[in-house]
Amino acid sequence: MRALSCGRRVLAALSTVALLSSCALGATGQEQAGAPRPVGPVTMVVPFAAGGGSDISGRAVADGLAAARPGLRVDVDNREGGQGAVGYSYLLSKAGSPNYLLATETSLLSLPLSVEVAFSHRSFTPVMKLGEDYTLLVALPGSPITSCADAVAQSRHRRVLAGISGAVGPDAVVFSELQRRSGADFDTVPYEGGGETMAAVLGGQVELASLNPSEVMGQLRAGELKALCVFAEQRYDYPQLAHVPTSLEQGIPVSFAQFRGVIAPGGLSPQATTYWIDAARSFAGSPAYRDYIASEFLQPRMAFGEEFAAYLAEAETTLAQVVRR
Template sequence: MRGFSCGRRMLAVLSAVALLGGCALGSAGQDQAGAPRPVGAVTMVVPFAAGGGSDISGRAMAAGLTSVRPQMRVDVDNREGGQGAVAYSYLLSKAGSPNYLLATETSLLVLPLSVDVAFSYRSFTPIMKLGEDYTLLVALPSSPITSCAQAVDQSRHRRVLAGISGALGPDAVVFSEMERVAGGDFDTVPYEGGGETMAAVLGGQVELASLNPSEVMGQLRAGELKALCVFADQRYTYPQLADIPTSVEQGIPVSFAQFRGMIAPGGLSPEATEHWISAARSFAESPAYTEYVASEFLQPRVAFGQDFAAYLEESEKLVAQVVRR
């Protein structure tokens, strides 16, 4: 994948900048370090720009936590840059503080496997895995490409530009897998989030894009985009998505789920860790969680604390097979 290697070099530079910024914040960032629970307002850090799936997830978690803990205030802070590295480096500087959370997803695993950053998922405290999110391959209705299989075939014979959210995120993984298992050859163009990727495909800057269902549902309903496939083993059961064939059905054996989750800084006290896991469990049992999952078309597969950490460990092994090939 020609764009993948280019994005890799770009991210190495951006990550270095992010790490320098994180170091500068370190001494001033130990807010309430070691405290058993947050004091005052809590910050939900979002690693990508407003409008994408991570932003939607972060805002849903912030609102959901306050719905089950009315005395709590959670502010959302979008810290995009470095394909997520800026936000993770920022959270790294908040070690021990229960006043910070981060809306995480698969870039937490991909970044440390791909570039020289000072963190891995082990640097943080896993709180909750909200669910799993399979992406769609979409194009303008006027595009001659009508399926994932045809996208692979076209990429072998001509230049096909594909927009992705993050140079090394889940979208990059699915295109990399399409090349590995099916012989495609795509030019990927990384953007900072789903909103920018959406604008690029709608504006014709790229021909294809990998986007989450929640990011693209409005455009599908309006006929502004068409879905070529979902990168999954089985079709979605949501009525709005049930007619979209899987990549596997089309002879492209690529299935990859992005997880959505919540982490806290590393070094939390046991009391602070339990505080957030308890709040997360209450959120998972609330109408706010049910509404979020349905509105974002997620698979509601939850995990908390050590179970979330075990999921991350297994997922890291899978991602490493793709990223390090």
């Protein structure tokens, strides 16, 4: 698996350019620095392209927060590029402003561990961990690959292209672990988001794809794709996915869940931090949150504020053992 170790200089350059550009655009956010609560429209930054899991998450949370706080307006702004570095760098430039949020996931941890960027999870204010999301390995129905174990076996003898979202994101971690633990040798092709990865496997540009259930459920139901396994320790309880075997069942000792959450810029006032955590708790207790979790087939493992920060620190330590190999 080559994608995890290649292209680091390119990603570093992208993130540096993004930071310089976003600093030039950051005046509006800086005007609100130190404010006790947002004033006017709020921007939910999605650091990946439209159509993927991060985009779905950002839009669901934006709507849920607006519903939980009457009068609040939250607009979604997709700022993809640099495998997420562009969006995170943009949020970095809004330090102190309560008018910005970001739909985050595991790239918040894997990017700083893999490439030279100007941020880490400590650069931002943790608001809410929404839940955990396991990835599926999928292929076209007519593919000769019939399981995850079969995919690993075939990758040792022929070239197998696998699409992933981001060169250093959760999918890359899964394939890195496949190589380390099972001797697989996939050629991974990184895309900017789940939507592009989906298009690649449906169009035959890659033979396999690593996608979250929410990204691929429509295609599974329509018979356009088949699920080979889920990289989890236990099968999903959701009826639509209960038939999908785990990687462990197939003798592949790889299990990895990415988190989904919401962060705000660093340097928020205590009042603004409390405002967003309270709003997130209101969202978490609403039917909108339960509908989001169910529709995206997530595990509803929540954390708020300092508890979310502690989770990030622990997950960073675990992830470093994989990403920095």
